[in-house]
Amino acid sequence: MKVQILGIGCPKCRKLEANARKAIDELGIDAEVEKVQDIKKISTFGVMMTPALTIDGKVKCSGEIASPEKIKKWLQEAG
Amino acid sequence: MWISILFSGVQALLEYLSAHVLACLVPAFFIAGAISSMIRKEVILKYFGPGANKGLSYAVASVAGTVLAVCSCTILPLFSGIYTMGAGIGPATTFLYSGPAINLLAIIYSARLLGGDLGLARAAGAVSFSIIIGLIMSAVFEKKRKEKAEFAPAANPEKPQKSGLATLLFFADLVAILFMGAWGKWWTVSFLLAMLLILLKLWFTKEEVLSWLRSTWQFVLLILPWLLVGVFAAGIIKAILPPEVIQTWVGGNALRPNFIASVVGALMYFATLTEVPILKAFLDLGMGKGPALALLLAGPALSLPNMLVIRSIMGTKKALVYIGLVVVMSTLIGMIFGNFVF
Numbered sequence: 001m002k003v004q005i006l007g008i009g010c011p012k013c014r015k016l017e018a019n020a021r022k023a024i025d026e027l028g029i030d031a032e033v034e035k036v037q038d039i040k041k042i043s044t045f046g047v048m049m050t051p052a053l054t055i056d057g058k059v060k061c062s063g064e065i066a067s068p069e070k071i072k073k074w075l076q077e078a079g
Numbered sequence: 080m081w082i083s084i085l086f087s088g089v090q091a092l093l094e095y096l097s098a099h100v101l102a103c104l105v106p107a108f109f110i111a112g113a114i115s116s117m118i119r120k121e122v123i124l125k126y127f128g129p130g131a132n133k134g135l136s137y138a139v140a141s142v143a144g145t146v147l148a149v150c151s152c153t154i155l156p157l158f159s160g161i162y163t164m165g166a167g168i169g170p171a172t173t174f175l176y177s178g179p180a181i182n183l184l185a186i187i188y189s190a191r192l193l194g195g196d197l198g199l200a201r202a203a204g205a206v207s208f209s210i211i212i213g214l215i216m217s218a219v220f221e222k223k224r225k226e227k228a229e230f231a232p233a234a235n236p237e238k239p240q241k242s243g244l245a246t247l248l249f250f251a252d253l254v255a256i257l258f259m260g261a262w263g264k265w266w267t268v269s270f271l272l273a274m275l276l277i278l279l280k281l282w283f284t285k286e287e288v289l290s291w292l293r294s295t296w297q298f299v300l301l302i303l304p305w306l307l308v309g310v311f312a313a314g315i316i317k318a319i320l321p322p323e324v325i326q327t328w329v330g331g332n333a334l335r336p337n338f339i340a341s342v343v344g345a346l347m348y349f350a351t352l353t354e355v356p357i358l359k360a361f362l363d364l365g366m367g368k369g370p371a372l373a374l375l376l377a378g379p380a381l382s383l384p385n386m387l388v389i390r391s392i393m394g395t396k397k398a399l400v401y402i403g404l405v406v407v408m409s410t411l412i413g414m415i416f417g418n419f420v421f
Binding site for chain 1: 120124127147153156159160161163164165297300301388391392
């Protein structure tokens with residue numbers, strides 16, 4: 001499973017990344033976290049508000065800092 | 080020598096903290112937090128899509144900064160998105176120019192510290208001229224752009240919209256607190272606060288209130304440290320810059336001071352809101368109000384690092400045209416307001 005954090009590197013994006021890592025750790029699953037900081041690449045996801053989070057290429061949230069609980073739920077749904 | 084310079088910085092900080100200049104920002108932070116946690120941004124983003132009505136796109140782009148923009152890290156992705164996937168170069172540049180100038184915290188803070196006229200001029204100037212810049216960019220470049228990528232706004236299905244009335248009352252109450260607080264009507268403020276509690280109790284869930292407080296706190300963490308650094312820097316500027324320098328270069332409202340202020344503003348990087356105390360120092364040293372406005376407009380919209388990102392999105396030629404337009408327009412607004420309005 002692949003989790004991507006989209007954001008150009010502001011504090012909010014770092015917070016979202018930390019939340020995602022926490023969620024993955026707590027679930028004990030094997031997932032790769034990748035940061036996408038190139039603004040052109042971010043646009044190709046159809047995301048306008050950062051930070052955003054994708055799981056296996058699908059955008060789960062944008063413009064908000066999702067809590068670890070929310071991210072856990074998405075991770076479990078994605079299986 | 081340098082001890083007295085440092086002392087001047089510390090003194091500026093202390094003056095700020097004790098004179099309640101920052102107090103006006105407390106309710107403003109709460110409002111910004113409420114906007115970010117409770118308003119669905121998708122509603123606004125829809126006006127930036129490729130199929131959206133052009134006139135509406137420009138109108139919404141010129142004022143959307145009030146709600147959407149808080150720092151350049153939200154503005155640049157939005158700009159890139161509107162440009163590559165959505166309504167195109169016109170509304171994108173409109174948003175890029177007006178966004179930083181009309182975010183809520185910036186207007187309130189400018190009006191409080193620099194005077195109501197300059198605060199209002201900043202907002203009005205940014206909104207009207209951003210549309211002109213957008214139209215020019217679109218007239219020059221739009222036809223040459225061929226394919227548009229598919230526009231697929233990412234939905235946030237899990238964010239339910241509150242009932243309109245509850246949200247409206249909530250925001251009205253917050254804004255009322257802001258004004259009454261600035262006015263010093265503390266009895267009214269405490270009454271409004273009580274009303275706010277009742278509103279929250281009646282219509283808002285615990286989760287919503289928590290998320291509001293959380294995003295408010297995030298804004299404080301994001302902005303306040305930089306703001307204090309800016310205040311400190313402003314104190315130092317006042318101590319080391321001789322007033323003659325400011326008066327010679329940016330005093331008065333002629334073309335040259337306005338142009339210089341606009342170019343300096345375009346190159347300098349200001350963290351959110353720090354432009355305000357620094358400008359206040361310049362004004363105290365004898366800067367004209369017109370040039371001050373020019374700097375306020377060009378400053379947050381552009382900076383060297385920001386120019387590089389814009390260039391990587393639009394290409395060198397368009398970026399240069401945009402930068403040129405910003406400098407020219409800001410100079411013009413500075414002159415117009417400096418000579419006819421203030």
